[in-house]
Amino acid sequence: MIRQARSNKKQRVVDELVHRIESGLLADGLPLPEEDQLAQELGVSRSTLRHALTELERRRYIAMQTGGGxxxxxxxxxxxxxxxxxxxxxxxxxxxxxxxxxxxxxxxxxxxxxxxxxxxxxxxxxxxxxxxxxxxxxxxxxxxxxxxxxxxxxxxxxxxxxxxxxxxxxxxxxxxxxxxxxxxxxxxxxxxxxxxxxxxxxxxxxxxxxxxxxxxxxxxxxxxxxxxxxxxxxxxx
Missing domain, CATH: 3.40.1410.10 (Chorismate lyase-like)
Incomplete structure (x- = not known):
């Protein structure tokens, strides 16, 4: 049940961010908000957010850069x-x-x-x-x-x-x-x-x-x- 709940939260974040990108609320070429801010806004943990961002990168909606490189x-x-x-x-x-x-x-x-x-x-x-x-x-x-x-x-x-x-x-x-x-x-x-x-x-x-x-x-x-x-x-x- 816990794994299912995490999966549902991740999918909710993915769907919301896809909507924002496709509707133009998140402009192409501009950085996403800071992860802490985005996680708080979406009501999820940073771990869940990172899983969602990884999925978006896999689907080529975003290109992630690793901080502290x-x-x-x-x-x-x-x-x-x-x-x-x-x-x-x-x-x-x-x-x-x-x-x-x-x-x-x-x-x-x-x-x-x-x-x-x-x-x-x-x-x-x-x-x-x-x-x-x-x-x-x-x-x-x-x-x-x-x-x-x-x-x-x-x-x-x-x-x-x-x-x-x-x-x-x-x-x-x-x-x-x-x-x-x-x-x-x-x-x-x-x-x-x-x-x-x-x-x-x-x-x-x-x-x-x-x-x-x-x-x-x-x-x-x-x-x-x-x-x-x-x-x-x-x-x-």
């Missing part, structure tokens, strides 16, 4: 990775030059099970400060499908991979990112102008688009003198 910073400035790091670094005012190291079609049969494709476009880029110091090395893989297979020939739009992917119908919606500290191999050390074994931050970010398609995996080696991971938590006072 981790972000990457450059010299203390937050990088908005949704716009691509080329633009994000430019927005910080940093004088960063991006070098193209590799842009070609490759085959990776061992990745077929993971991503549903075995042919990829590989894009390797190195970023340098104005004094010539390399601060990052990024290796991106995109599926060689839906027109992306032509990218090595036609190039990127505005030198931005994010803008280019969007132009081909790939707009990121979900994914994950792992960040840790690892020593550079001889190959990475050579490309970054550092001694082998130098510890850098390593980030592995995988992104899927609005249709659930794999769109990019990027492995980044980041100079810890400039890049940091920042995490906020709790409720601001």
């Amino acid at each position: 981790s972000v990457v910073t450059y010299d203390g400035m937050t990088l908005d990775q949704n716009n691509g790091w080329t633009q994000a670094l430019a927005d910080t005012g940093a004088r960063i030059h991006t070098e193209l190291l590799r842009f070609e079609a490759i085959e990776r049969p061992e990745m077929l099970h993971q991503f549903g494709v075995s042919h990829f476009i590989a894009l390797d880029r190195r970023r340098r400060r104005a004094d010539g110091t390399a601060v990052s090395l990024e290796r991106s893989l995109m599926p060689a499908t839906h027109g992306l297979e032509s990218l090595p020939r036609v190039g990127l739009i505005d030198n931005s991979l994010t803008i280019t992917l969007a132009a081909y119908g790939f707009v990121g919606e979900r994914g994950d990112q792992w960040i840790g500290a690892e020593p550079l191999s001889e190959e990475e050390a050579l490309l970054l102008g550092r001694a082998p074994g130098t510890v850098f931050l390593k980030a592995l970010r995988t992104t899927y688009d609005r249709q659930g398609r794999f769109m990019e995996q990027v492995e980044s080696w980041l100079d810890p003198l400039h890049f940091r991971m920042h995490q906020s938590f709790g409720t601001p006072t």
